[in-house]
Amino acid sequence: xxxxxxxxxxxxxxxxxxxxxxxxxxxxxxxxxxxxxxxxxxxxxxxxxxxxxxxxxxxxxxxxxxxxxxxxxxxxxxxxxxxxxxxxxxxxxxxxxxxxxxxxxxxxxxxxxxxxxxxxxxxxxxxxxxxxxxxxxxxxxxxxxxxxxxxxxxxxxxxxxxxxxxxxxxxxxxxxxxxxxxxxxxxxxxxxxxxxxxxxxxxxxxxxxxxxxxxxxxxxxxxxxxxxxxxxxxxxxxxxxxxxxxxxxxxxxxxxxxxxxxxxxxxxxxxxxxxxxxxxxxxxxxxxxxxxxxxxxxxxxxxxxxxxxxxxxxxxxxxxxxxxxxxxxxxxxxxxxxxxxxxxxxxxxxxxxxxxxxxxxxxxxxxxxxxxxxxxxxxxxxxxxxxxxxxxxxxxxxxxxxxxxxxxxxxxxxxxxxxxxxxxxxxxxxxxxxxxxxxxxxxxxxxxxxxxxxxxxxxxxxxxxxxxxxxxxxxxxxxxxxxxxxxxxxxxxxxxxxxxxxxxxxxxxxxxxxxxxxxxxxxxxxxxxxxxxxxxxxxxxxxxxxxxxxxxxxxxxxxxxxxxxxxxxxxxxxxxxxxxxxxxxxxx
Ligand SMILES: *[C@@H]1O[C@H](CO)[C@@H](O)[C@H](O)[C@H]1NC(C)=O
Ligand SMILES: *[C@@H]1O[C@H](CO)[C@@H](O)[C@H](O)[C@H]1NC(C)=O
Ligand SMILES: *[C@@H]1O[C@H](CO)[C@@H](O)[C@H](O)[C@H]1NC(C)=O
Ligand SMILES: *[C@@H]1O[C@H](CO)[C@@H](O)[C@H](O)[C@H]1NC(C)=O
Numbered sequence: 001x002x003x004x005x006x007x008x009x010x011x012x013x014x015x016x017x018x019x020x021x022x023x024x025x026x027x028x029x030x031x032x033x034x035x036x037x038x039x040x041x042x043x044x045x046x047x048x049x050x051x052x053x054x055x056x057x058x059x060x061x062x063x064x065x066x067x068x069x070x071x072x073x074x075x076x077x078x079x080x081x082x083x084x085x086x087x088x089x090x091x092x093x094x095x096x097x098x099x100x101x102x103x104x105x106x107x108x109x110x111x112x113x114x115x116x117x118x119x120x121x122x123x124x125x126x127x128x129x130x131x132x133x134x135x136x137x138x139x140x141x142x143x144x145x146x147x148x149x150x151x152x153x154x155x156x157x158x159x160x161x162x163x164x165x166x167x168x169x170x171x172x173x174x175x176x177x178x179x180x181x182x183x184x185x186x187x188x189x190x191x192x193x194x195x196x197x198x199x200x201x202x203x204x205x206x207x208x209x210x211x212x213x214x215x216x217x218x219x220x221x222x223x224x225x226x227x228x229x230x231x232x233x234x235x236x237x238x239x240x241x242x243x244x245x246x247x248x249x250x251x252x253x254x255x256x257x258x259x260x261x262x263x264x265x266x267x268x269x270x271x272x273x274x275x276x277x278x279x280x281x282x283x284x285x286x287x288x289x290x291x292x293x294x295x296x297x298x299x300x301x302x303x304x305x306x307x308x309x310x311x312x313x314x315x316x317x318x319x320x321x322x323x324x325x326x327x328x329x330x331x332x333x334x335x336x337x338x339x340x341x342x343x344x345x346x347x348x349x350x351x352x353x354x355x356x357x358x359x360x361x362x363x364x365x366x367x368x369x370x371x372x373x374x375x376x377x378x379x380x381x382x383x384x385x386x387x388x389x390x391x392x393x394x395x396x397x398x399x400x401x402x403x404x405x406x407x408x409x410x411x412x413x414x415x416x417x418x419x420x421x422x423x424x425x426x427x428x429x430x431x432x433x434x435x436x437x438x439x440x441x442x443x444x445x446x447x448x449x450x451x452x453x454x455x456x457x458x459x460x461x462x463x464x465x466x467x468x469x470x471x472x473x474x475x476x477x478x479x480x481x482x483x484x485x486x487x488x489x490x491x492x493x494x495x496x497x498x499x500x501x502x503x504x505x506x507x508x509x510x511x512x513x514x515x516x517x518x519x520x521x522x523x524x525x526x527x528x529x530x531x532x533x534x535x536x537x538x539x540x541x542x543x544x545x546x547x548x549x550x551x552x553x554x555x556x557x558x559x560x561x562x563x564x565x566x567x568x569x570x571x572x573x574x575x576x577x578x579x580x581x582x583x584x585x586x587x588x
């Protein structure tokens with residue numbers, strides 16, 4: 001059976017930079033364009049349909065045979081009640097305490113979760129698998145940060161003023177800001193301190209200065225571009241709409257090249273003296289871009305954007321508590337926490353980082369992502385209706401495409417690895433990788449779709465699981481409460497500084513940026529777990545028959561294969577893949 005060719009198709013998606021914080025219709029559109037121009041897997045799908053059908057039949061027969069075997073052969077441990085979707089699975093542990101995996105009707109994977117609970121209970125005192133908390137250090141440590149090196153004179157910004165109002169959530173805004181910095185330099189323009197657009201999804205009124213230190217941003221980039229806080233008085237009264245100075249995302253092509261800006265945007269700037277970019281998601285290509293300009297973008301991302309003291313302080317409390325008050329400080333603490341970072345306690349150079357380890361899990365399973373993915377999550381008609389209604393409000397363009405039948409089906413999306421991992425899938429992955437029950441887990445993410453009960457399997461298998469809401473007292477949390485971007489900044493800190501970081505959707509911008517920071521500052525020691533979801537989907541499809549040992553092996557392999565140290569592939573994000581000559585230097 002030609003499984004490898006199916007897996008081959010997935011490569012193009014599993015690690016895509018396509019989706020952002022707030023998945024927008026454009027992202028999906030770009031995804032579809034990729035599909036059309038690159039491999040056209042949907043076409044191949046039709047051809048593969050037969051194969052998949054055959055595969056399905058094979059599993060069905062397999063399942064039937066195995067379930068017969070179970071009935072006749074095995075003890076009560078793997079009783080058929082696990083398959084009964086209403087049952088609650090009760091497992092007796094060695095220690096004598098009882099873990100209850102309350103399995104709501106909607107939740108699949110009852111059988112596997114039970115096996116996972118067993119494996120964790122048995123593995124309490126076993127050593128963790130080799131390399132669980134590590135990156136391929138020898139190769140990764142050859143890359144050193146070097147985006148701070150400048151090789152040009154400051155731009156005077158005489159050609160006019162660029163204003164930008166970035167859309168999306170915290171992390172999408174960060175990318176837009178650094179792209180705008182590069183465009184300002186490209187056009188010899190002065191940048192006006194960026195503004196953030198109010199989003200119906202994130203509902204946060206925070207502006208640049210509520211999140212990042214304005215003075216640091218302006219001063220740090222002084223050798224590169226001129227940044228002012230406001231437009232000069234004489235320009236403030238201009239009606240930008242009337243003079244055609246408002247440039248929306250419809251006016252600039254996606255991933256536009258520098259030549260496009262010089263040809264189409266510069267004349268407008270010279271004529272009107274001021275331009276306002278509205279939205280500005282993904283509007284500057286990653287290749288080809290002159291290397292000094294690329295480096296400026298990296299510099300912006302890795303140095304110029306420092307959180308305000310309020311966020312640094314909140315982040316410091318989180319790190320201190322999840323590290324159980326130890327005096328350890330990680331390689332990113334100084335950048336993330338500024339003066340609130342502890343004095344670096346140098347871990348032994350080489351492999352394991354000293355200090356209490358914790359795993360950060362970014363569970364990107366909020367309703368916007370869930371709805372936008374167009375996938376099924378086992379909730380039946382009720383779920384379908386709810387997500388459909390959400391799409392109608394927030395992603396109307398997606399609904400239109402859906403009506404015209406232009407989109408792949410939920411099953412196709414799932415087998416292609418394009419669905420975010422559910423909480424159950426995430427916990428199964430962690431258990432299979434060998435994280436034991438004592439692991440301290442920092443769970444990042446806002447409102448999990450399906451509510452807190454959806455986290456039952458995670459918390460029952462990993463009792464030391466915390467969120468920023470648990471780690472901070474209500475009064476410590478209060479100043480952040482109404483500001484989803486500021487809360488997201490706390491998650492950003494918790495994820496980026498963790499000893500190991502596991503993501504559930506590689507298209508998520510937080511996950512992408514956190515991985516990039518860990519590469520840039522981590523010295524080859526900060527493990528990042530980025531599942532190949534196409535492969536995982538294939539493994540999960542066998543949930544009702546697969547043996548735990550086999551499940552473990554296959555999941556470990558699927559994750560190991562993504563832990564490669566490679567140069568940034570052409571056209572991919574420098575923020576996500578800073579291992580490229582403009583951002584990092586390779587010591588041979
Ligand atoms: C920007 O300024 C530099 C140096 O003065 C000059 O070489 C370059 O051509 C200018 N570019 C634009 C787009 O005005
Ligand atoms: C850390 O210190 C705080 C305050 O001193 C204390 O309440 C807490 O129990 C400590 N946590 C651990 C894990 O030692
Ligand atoms: C948050 O918003 C609620 C309702 O909009 C308001 O009552 C409350 O005072 C706000 N809290 C803060 C800290 O701004
Ligand atoms: C679990 O296994 C069943 C039976 O093989 C399959 O129909 C189902 O799609 C699987 N669930 C997932 C989420 O892959």
